[in-house]
Amino acid sequence: MNNYPLLNLFWTMLEFFLWILWFFLLFKVLTDLFRDHSLSGWAKAGWIVLVILLPLLGVLLYVIFRGKSMAERDQEQVKQADAAMKQxxxxxxxxxxxxxxxxxxxxxxxxxxxxxxxxxEEFQRAKTKLLA
Structure with a gap:
């Protein structure tokens, strides 16, 4: 334990946290890509290739260029889920x-x-129709 000071432990925990955070962001970007119906298949494929080949840069570029529409799609999905639940x-x-x-x-x-x-007779017909 003497060879691993407390500051190094905190640094390792921070790196691990950022790594997990990046994975969450990566999955969010990929699910948003497949949920977006305004993009063509080629555009989706391009983003996927960029995100896979240059992971950090690809995810950051996606959030920079498409972050606003990503939030709008999230809001629309929440509204649809709410309407479905109410129905x-x-x-x-x-x-x-x-x-x-x-x-x-x-x-x-x-x-x-x-x-x-x-x-x-009309009452019975209407009642039967209503209960059917």
Whole structure:
């Protein structure tokens, strides 16, 4: 332990941390490349070759030139995931845009039947259609 002073340990930890950080950035760049539909296949291949052959320079150039659009694609993906989650919750809860779901619709149908606006036959058809 005497041959490895504390400062060298901190330096090694910093190098390791930066190495891991670079790998995260590399994977982020590669996933962004494949997610971007505005780039042609040749442009994607060019970026991939640059990132693989000159890793540090390629990743830094990608972030410099395409960092803003990378953030916009991330925001768009978050919005799409949020919309999908809200749609799933609406479908699971059985509600529609107007709210209420099947129970509310059945209540409206029974009120229409009670007021005489629907006959028994029309009520049964609408109820069957609603529950199907």
């Amino acid at each position: 799933y919750i609406r479908e699971s809860a059985g509600t529609t845009e107007g709210g209420g779901g099947q129970a509310e619709e059945l209540k409206k149908l029974s009120e229409l039947k009670a007021s005489g606006a629907l006959t028994e």
